[in-house]
Amino acid sequence: MDRRIEKSKQAIMDAFTKLMLEKDFEKITINEIAELANVNRGTVYSHYVDIFDLLNQCIENHLNKLFENCQPRGNDNSISGKDSLCKTFKYLEQNAFFYSKMLMSKSITAFRNRLHALMVKSVEEQLDMNGINTDVNREIMVQYFASATIGVVEWWITNSMPYSSEYMAEQLLSLMERYQNVTEPLTRR
Amino acid sequence: MDRRIEKSKQAIMDAFTKLMLEKDFEKITINEIAELANVNRGTVYSHYVDIFDLLNQCIENHLNKLFENCQPRGNDNSISGKDSLCKTFKYLEQNAFFYSKMLMSKSITAFRNRLHALMVKSVEEQLDMNGINTDVNREIMVQYFASATIGVVEWWITNSMPYSSEYMAEQLLSLMERYQNVTEPLTRR
DNA sequence: CCACATATGTTGATTAATAAACAAAATAGA
């Protein structure tokens, strides 16, 4: 692919993310973004239809990074569910500024929605019903686990991460193991 | 000016400077530069005729920054010769890696030559002969001061800056004041 | 409410950057 496209999109995304961290989304203008990205305004429009498209792609990029980051590395299963979960919380910790902004913003519902959707999908893929009391509806259980996990993460982030990432990983794993089924709720297959 | 040109040239210069710091000049290839700058090889050739041209423009940029940095700020003469000189040594300190590479390189004579030429020009502009014993040839005196100053700076840089920048500024100023004429040898008018 | 500024989205002509291919020169490496 033409490297100009990658460079321009990267510059625009970086500028947008930077602005997101220092002011409210509603106050951000395309002009500002183009200026900070050192790119012609028209270039922004050639890659994104409008600022909402930009926001959505920004969310998508960050969430992709989040879920990629949670994949147990290597095919040899060398990294356990615990380590994987620990890495996830560490990643969240490092990007806490961004995620808390996203979670606390009143105008941005797209982030929460997308996060929830991805979490549901992930849990759906991971949830093993073997040995589970069969009078529990799987669909409902998926929603249950997804919301539970997001709730913990959201609380942790928006409350300035009162516990260490290791401790959080332990606690969440312990909660999940009570059902002995979902060991890597944040990972995809 | 078209911002694409500025961006490309900057990326190429940055890549080149970076490579200069980690390997010998003779080992640096245009391919490497283009790759590190994330720019097409042809783009390098559209701005620089060859790697020597690139080197010369690199030297020119750095020396311009050096001499710019030494200008007494503001029209109100708020910064004295001493402060100005002190700033100069601080700047050299911060960029010591680059300057020592340039001064120690056996293959690069262009840097020393250019530095010397700029220094001579600067001293020529600054040297006030009033009160100087008139049997001293001004031309020779310029050469004398220029070489003296460069010698001190070169020794300081190549010997890993054994004294603080403040101390060096004091010492050099003290040496210059013995002639009570050259107070800002590194500045241009 | 109105004037004025700023932001949005679109257009068209122009230019710089790109990829790909090439021959020639330089540089290992065996």
Place this chain on the structure above:
DNA sequence: TCTATTTTGTTTATTAATCAACATATGTGG
């Protein structure tokens, strides 16, 4: 020394980015 590989410098067609100029929309302060 001969061979293979890399680097150099140039060319060509293509494409993305640029600037400038629009009309329209959205605020904002007086």
